[in-house]
Amino acid sequence: MxxxxxxxxxxxxxxxxxxxxxxxxxxxxxxxxxxxxxxxxxxxxxxxxxxxxxxxxxxxxxxxxxxxxxxxxxxxxxxxxxxxxxxxxxxxxxxxxxxxxxxxxERKAGSSAQLAAESVATQLEKRIAFRRAMKKVIQGAQKAGAKGIKVSVSGRLGGAEMARTEWYLEGRVPLHTLRAKIDYGFAEARTTYGNIGVKVWIFKGEVLQKGFQAEKNEDNAPAKKPRRTRRGK
CATH class of the missing domain: 3.30.300.20 (K homology (KH) domain)
Structure with a gap:
């Protein structure tokens, strides 16, 4: 889901x-x-x-x-x-x-998914190679302190005859974890070959509430050592 x-x-x-x-x-x-x-x-x-x-x-x-x-x-x-x-x-x-x-x-522009998506779209409209644009955004997000980023572009990439989707992932982006703070952005690049869709997911860490904090403390608690039984002679 x-x-x-x-x-x-x-x-x-x-x-x-x-x-x-x-x-x-x-x-x-x-x-x-x-x-x-x-x-x-x-x-x-x-x-x-x-x-x-x-x-x-x-x-x-x-x-x-x-x-x-x-x-x-x-x-x-x-x-x-x-x-x-x-x-x-x-x-x-x-x-x-x-x-x-x-x-x-916006004090942390490098970790904003919407700004990252618009940055990739702008570069694609200027005919910059899509792989180069994606890697540049990923590096900027990592410098801003993001724990993970995924960038996806879809369309006639590089003017190809057939549309396709390519994506890069750095770090981890746990989409199923509800306590994970994930920012999402979407933008469209209008090129001479047609529109190219850009999606960006940025993982900024986990936001823990009381229940999550208690669960985390329980998981991080040191394991109890098993009691040794004396061996008979």
């Missing part, structure tokens, strides 16, 4: 929080989901080169707050914050609501 489903969705509520944080009335559910989609699609398209790793949407009764986590926040903020004001106005025109925007820096 862990090999098939999205690893982020599988771990929601265990070691991963939701990116849309609101509790709507039943009548507003579809409208809110549609607004979230529009906000994310607009920001991803407009701020692609800022290196966006996460877009968090929070709602209260009267307010809507959008938090953008980016590797290069300076591109979004602009000179004296002028670009943020323009972005806020464009978002308000898009969804017809008052919006507050917060910009946060």
């Amino acid at each position: 862990g090999q098939k489903v999205n690893p982020i969705g599988l771990r929601l509520g265990i070691n991963r929080n939701w990116e849309s944080r609101w509790f709507p009335a039943k009548a507003n559910l579809v409208e809110n989901i549609g607004e979230d989609y529009k906000i994310r699609a607009f920001l991803k398209r407009k701020l692609y080169y800022a290196g966006i790793s996460q877009i968090l949407v929070e709602r209260t009764a009267k307010k809507l707050r959008v938090t953008v986590v980016a590797a290069r926040p300076g591109i979004i903020i602009g000179k004296k914050g002028s670009d943020v004001d323009i972005l806020k106005k464009e978002l308000q025109d898009l969804i017809k609501k008052d919006v507050n925007i917060n910009i946060k820096e």
Whole structure:
């Protein structure tokens, strides 16, 4: 099961929080989901080169707050914050609501799966060899402290007639272990030969809760030595 489903969705509520944080009335559910989609699609398209790793949407009764986590926040903020004001106005025109925007820096850009996937896709669009692009991302993640990384590319690689899938794995990526903190990212490279899909899984270690901690302590406890029995003469 862990090999098939999205690893982020599988771990929601265990070691991963939701990116849309609101509790709507039943009548507003579809409208809110549609607004979230529009906000994310607009920001991803407009701020692609800022290196966006996460877009968090929070709602209260009267307010809507959008938090953008980016590797290069300076591109979004602009000179004296002028670009943020323009972005806020464009978002308000898009969804017809008052919006507050917060910009946060992604401090560990090398260990962000979404940024890694977008990096590979950008390199493929520049006609860099796919194996070289994959290895470069793997090295960057290892330097950032990742315990494991898997990169997969699918499509007409190198302009081949037949589409295929190739992947590299360094370290370990335990997809079935729910307490494993695994980040996942997907991006598409639009090349002259067609679209190439890029998927990245990054294992950042295990997040232990009380039950898991007790189990770990029990497993790590020193084994009791068996009592020796005296032999008869």
